[in-house]
Amino acid sequence: MLGAGAEAGVPRWDPLLPRPMAVYRELGPIDLDGNSTAAHQVELLYRVVGRGTTLLAEAIPGQRISVVGPLGRGFPIESEPALAVLVGGGSGIASLYALAEALIRRGRQVLVILGARSRADLLARSDFAALDVELVCTTEDGSQGIRGRVTEPLAERLDAVNGQATVFAVGPTAMMKACAALSADRSLTCYVSLENPMACGFGVCLGCAAARAGGGFSLVCREGPVFEASELDWTGLA
Amino acid sequence: MSATLDERVDFAGIALRNPVLTASGTFGYGTEFAPFLDLEKIGGFVAKSLTLEPRSGNPPPRIAETPAGMLNAISIENVGVRAFLEEKLPALPQGAVVIASAFGTEPAVYAELAARVSEHPRIAGIEINASCPHVKAGGIEFGQDPKLLAELVRAVRRATSRPLIVKLSPNVTDIAEMARVCEAEGANGVSLINAVQAMEVDVETRRPVLSNILGGLSGPAIRPIALRMVWQVAQAVDISICGVGGIMDADDAVKFLLCGASAVQVGTANYLDPSAALRIARGIADYARRHGFERVADLTGALQAPGG
Numbered sequence: 192m193l194g195a196g197a198e199a200g201v202p203r204w205d206p207l208l209p210r211p212m213a214v215y216r217e218l219g220p221i222d223l224d225g226n227s228t229a230a231h232q233v234e235l236l237y238r239v240v241g242r243g244t245t246l247l248a249e250a251i252p253g254q255r256i257s258v259v260g261p262l263g264r265g266f267p268i269e270s271e272p273a274l275a276v277l278v279g280g281g282s283g284i285a286s287l288y289a290l291a292e293a294l295i296r297r298g299r300q301v302l303v304i305l306g307a308r309s310r311a312d313l314l315a316r317s318d319f320a321a322l323d324v325e326l327v328c329t330t331e332d333g334s335q336g337i338r339g340r341v342t343e344p345l346a347e348r349l350d351a352v353n354g355q356a357t358v359f360a361v362g363p364t365a366m367m368k369a370c371a372a373l374s375a376d377r378s379l380t381c382y383v384s385l386e387n388p389m390a391c392g393f394g395v396c397l398g399c400a401a402a403r404a405g406g407g408f409s410l411v412c413r414e415g416p417v418f419e420a421s422e423l424d425w426t427g428l429a
Numbered sequence: 430m431s432a433t434l435d436e437r438v439d440f441a442g443i444a445l446r447n448p449v450l451t452a453s454g455t456f457g458y459g460t461e462f463a464p465f466l467d468l469e470k471i472g473g474f475v476a477k478s479l480t481l482e483p484r485s486g487n488p489p490p491r492i493a494e495t496p497a498g499m500l501n502a503i504s505i506e507n508v509g510v511r512a513f514l515e516e517k518l519p520a521l522p523q524g525a526v527v528i529a530s531a532f533g534t535e536p537a538v539y540a541e542l543a544a545r546v547s548e549h550p551r552i553a554g555i556e557i558n559a560s561c562p563h564v565k566a567g568g569i570e571f572g573q574d575p576k577l578l579a580e581l582v583r584a585v586r587r588a589t590s591r592p593l594i595v596k597l598s599p600n601v602t603d604i605a606e607m608a609r610v611c612e613a614e615g616a617n618g619v620s621l622i623n624a625v626q627a628m629e630v631d632v633e634t635r636r637p638v639l640s641n642i643l644g645g646l647s648g649p650a651i652r653p654i655a656l657r658m659v660w661q662v663a664q665a666v667d668i669s670i671c672g673v674g675g676i677m678d679a680d681d682a683v684k685f686l687l688c689g690a691s692a693v694q695v696g697t698a699n700y701l702d703p704s705a706a707l708r709i710a711r712g713i714a715d716y717a718r719r720h721g722f723e724r725v726a727d728l729t730g731a732l733q734a735p736g737g
Contacts, residue, residue, distance in 0.1 A: 194701055204649050204677055205497045209701050259703065390492055390499060391700040395457035397503045398492030407485055408506075427488075 192392035193235075193247065194257030208390050209259065210243045211412070213286040215315075236285035236314060262392045266290050266382055266417050268297060272355040276348065277303045277324075278341050278370050280362025284314045286384050287361055295323050302348060303327070306341035306362070310334035342369045349377050358382070360420075364428050371420030381420040387411045402427075435724040436714055438472070440692040441618030441669040442592040443553045445472035445526060448686065448725060449710040452673055452696030453478050453530040453556060453596070454503070458517035465703035471710055472692060473526025475620075476513065478558045479542060480532055483509035493629055493638040498650030498675070499697060500629055502641035505532050505558075510545050518551050527551055528594070532558045536571075536584035547589040554591055557581065560598030560623035572598035572623070575610045582614035594671065597621040597662075599651075604658045605665035618669035620694060621662060622655045648697040649675040656684055663689025663730065677705070679712020686713070686728040 192209035215236035220228055239248050250256065268290070275294045279287045284305055294301050301324040307313040309332045316335070319326050327344050328336030337344060341362075349356060358381040360370035367383040374381035389399035392412045400408035401415065402424035409415065409422070436447040451462075453475040459468055468474065486506030493500045508517065513529070521527060529552050531542035539557055546552045559581060560572035571581045582595060595611040597604055599622035608619050624645025629638045655674025662670055672685025673694040682693045698705040717725050 204698075204701070206494060207497060207499055207648050207697070207701065208494050257702070387489055388492055388494075390501075390697075391703070393461055393703070395455065395461050396492065396501070396700055397486060397506050398501060400486060400489055400491060400506075402488060408489075 192259045192262065192389075193243075194259075206242045206246070208243075209257070209392065210247075211262075211386070211389055211392060211416070212237060213384070213416075214261070214289055215285050216289050216292065236288075238282040238314075240282075259392055263412055263416050264414065266293075266359055266384075268293050268299075272357055274300050274302060274352055274356040276345065276356050276358045277301060278306075278345055278358060278360040278362070278366070279303070280306045280341060280360075280366040281308075281312065282314065283360075283362035283366075283384070283386075287359065288315060288318060290359060291319065291322055291324055301325070304329065304341045304344055304348075306330070306366070308332065340369075341366060342373060345370060346373050349373060349379060352379075354378060367420070368425050368428055371423075371425065375421065382417055383420050383423070384416045385411045385418065385423075386416070434714055434718055434722070435726070436710075436717075437724075438691050438726045438729075439669070440472075440671060441554060441594050441616075443473070443526065443528070445692060446470075447472045447710045448690075448692040448713065449682065449706050450474055450526075450528070450671065450692055450694045451699055451706050452694035453558065455696040455699045458508075458513065458520075459525060459527065460517070460520050462699070462703055466707040467522075469522050469524035471706045473528060473553065474706075475528040475530050475556050475694060476517070477507050478505050478530040478532040479507055479510045479513055479546070480505060481510055481538060481542060483507065483512065488640045490638060490640055493644070495627075495629055495646065495648075496650060498646050498648035499700075500627055500639060500644035500646055501624070502639045502644035504641070507532075510542055514546065514549050518549060521551070526553045528554045528556050530556045530558050530596070531585070536581045539581060540584040540588035543585045543589040543591075543593075547591045552591065554594060554617075555585070555589055556594040556596050556620060557585055558596050558623075560596050560600075569598050569600065569626075572596075572607065573601055575606055578607055579610045579614050582611050582616050586615040592617045594618040594620055594669075596623055596673075597658075598623050599654060599658055599674075600626045605661045608662040608666045608668075608670075612666045612668045616668060618671060619662060619666070620671040620673050622651070622658055622674045625651050625654065647675065649677055649681075651675050652677075652681060656688055659685055659690050660688040660732075676709065679709050679716055682709050682713055683716050683728060686725075687730070687732040689730045689732075691726065691729045 194209040218232040306329040361384045387399040390396035394413040399411040438448045451474040487504040529546040533539045627646035652675030670690045671692045672690035
């Protein structure tokens with residue numbers, strides 16, 4: 192959770208709540224200029240959509256912000272079938288880069304399918320292209336890659352893998368719901384990462400509850416944000 | 430500047446090491462905050478409101494940010510009284526002061542809850558949640574009708590000899606009358622205010638932002654309302670008052686003490702700064718020293734009224 196910043200150790204309170212953010216990638220003890228540093232560095236990739244992200248984008252080097260984390264459960268990356276299919280839509284793409292790196296380190300074959308409205312909205316395409324992955328891009332206006340949505344190339348590829356793949360989908364709820372359905376139809380496991388609004392990030396505000404298949408709720412902050420899609424109740428979503 | 434400062438206060442017959450508690454519903458069962466602050470260094474905490482059986486909350490969306498505040502409609506999701514006593518309480522450090530919060534739909538249920546938590550030696554007191562603004566039955570109905578509130582407090586008073594505190598709703602015309610009812614029925618203290626009933630709309634979707642439509646507003650946006658109500662209640666009753674509502678820093682807390690509160694509860698601030706309660710307790714002590722007080726308890730009611 193990223194706070195709006197602090198002055199003399201006292202947080203600011205308008206906007207009031209901290210924002211949940213995914214780590215785009217870990218840079219380790221090396222700063223953005225390539226110099227070694229004592230501090231551990233992480234990179235965030237986000238779209239400026241409201242007051243919180245506007246403030247963050249206006250932050251100047253050296254300005255302090257408050258961070259609580261890391262929090263929650265990330266993607267499981269152990270003992271899976273050979274092919275990992277990463278599907279990212281819009282700003283959800285930012286949650287997949289570190290996963291792709293981790294899977295490659297474990298010798299997994301990785302297919303990345305990225306989708307956005309247009310070429311300009313397709314985040315991090317060159318970063319993914321530099322990895323040892325197969326990269327497929329889709330845009331709704333056809334300005335980059337395949338014209339259309341991520342679900343079409345996803346369905347084609349899943350049909351070809353004979354039950355030997357795991358899907359990791361992050362993006363708009365409708366996209367994740369569609370990816371979950373395509374995976375379930377083929378008896379494949381699909382993981383999704385939810386973005387419910389939350390106030391604390393560590394299981395006390397209970398604001399981020401997501402409905403579970405079979406009844407009850409799970410807290411996105413503590414039990415997620417990554418869930419196996421079949422654990423969730425998708426009715427009423429998207 | 431005095432060399433020694435006595436930070437201890439008495440709230441409703443509960444001895445607190447300092448006047449800062451955390452508010453029910455914002456602090457889980459305490460253990461969630463172990464990485465962020467030492468529970469033995471704050472005054473204490475009011476645990477999440479309990480029901481007799483475990484209870485699930487409202488469907489999402491349950492919260493929304495508003496100007497200098499937030500709306501919530503969680504609806505008393507909790508583990509139930511048995512799991513609280515058997516699993517949550519034993520996990521807490523010995524020196525943590527724990528106040529249980531009870532919620533129900535009728536006085537007999539509140540009384541049973543009070544009786545059950547009173548048997549446990551770790552419970553320092555009981556706060557009655559008579560003011561949850563987003564539950565369809567119970568809670569706020571009691572807090573809005575002086576006759577129902579009197580019945581409720583009477584029933585719980587009979588069920589426990591432990592310090593009894595009533596959390597009051599701000600969603601009333603005359604909060605002082607509600608406090609007088611609590612005092613007359615034998616409550617040892619009142620906490621105020623619970624969240625202010627409120628709503629918000631998304632103009633793009635033309636829908637309410639919360640699935641429950643109505644929610645409770647908390648955070649700095651409600652602090653001056655809470656302060657006004659604490660001041661009014663302090664003029665009306667002699668029992669202890671706990672000031673609650675949008676306290677983010679020590680100055681905010683001191684304002685409530687000056688207006689007549691002997692303790693405060695930090696709520697929404699715990700979300701954005703999980704060590705807020707400790708920061709505020711230290712800040713109150715700094716304030717007291719800076720202003721030459723020897724006892725933090727002497728801040729209570731020390732407001733210099735105009736013409737006074």
